[in-house]
Amino acid sequence: MNDCIFCKIAKREIPADVVFEDDNVLAFRDIHPQAPVHVLLIPRKHLVPTKGLAAEDARVVADIFQAAREVAEKEGVFESGYRLIANTGPDAGQEVEHLHFHLLGGKKLGALVPLQLN
Numbered sequence: 111m112n113d114c115i116f117c118k119i120a121k122r123e124i125p126a127d128v129v130f131e132d133d134n135v136l137a138f139r140d141i142h143p144q145a146p147v148h149v150l151l152i153p154r155k156h157l158v159p160t161k162g163l164a165a166e167d168a169r170v171v172a173d174i175f176q177a178a179r180e181v182a183e184k185e186g187v188f189e190s191g192y193r194l195i196a197n198t199g200p201d202a203g204q205e206v207e208h209l210h211f212h213l214l215g216g217k218k219l220g221a222l223v224p225l226q227l228n
């Protein structure tokens with residue numbers, strides 16, 4: 111996708127603090143960290159989950175979960191625990207449509223949904 115910011119990061123057309131990469135997955139630090147460890151994991155391919163994933167793309171989701179484990183180990187939060195989430199749609203505050211998971215850790219993360227938002 112020409113105008114997708116995460117595609118540009120995946121192609122290294124714009125800079126990012128990359129912490130993991132392989133042929134299918136890239137992980138880089140979120141520009142607005144919400145926790146001491148806040149890494150985004152994306153497929154290199156432009157996938158939009160709200161449009162549905164083809165069976166041929168399902169493998170990359172498993173690859174992302176495996177990469178998340180490696181990132182958590184590297185970042186020192188595998189033992190203490192971490193949260194892996196994907197915002198989907200306006201109520202979740204999704205900004206970028208390219209499939210991505212947030213890996214958050216390094217502190218007690220508290221409630222999944224803050225009470226003041228209820």
Ligand code: DGP
Pocket residue numbers: 115126127138139140141142150196197202203204205206207
């Ligand atoms: P979401 O709300 O789930 O769509 O989160 C998108 C995240 O992407 C948000 O936490 C900020 C982050 N982000 C947006 N643009 C950039 C960028 O250019 N670089 C980096 N590193 N992160 C970005």
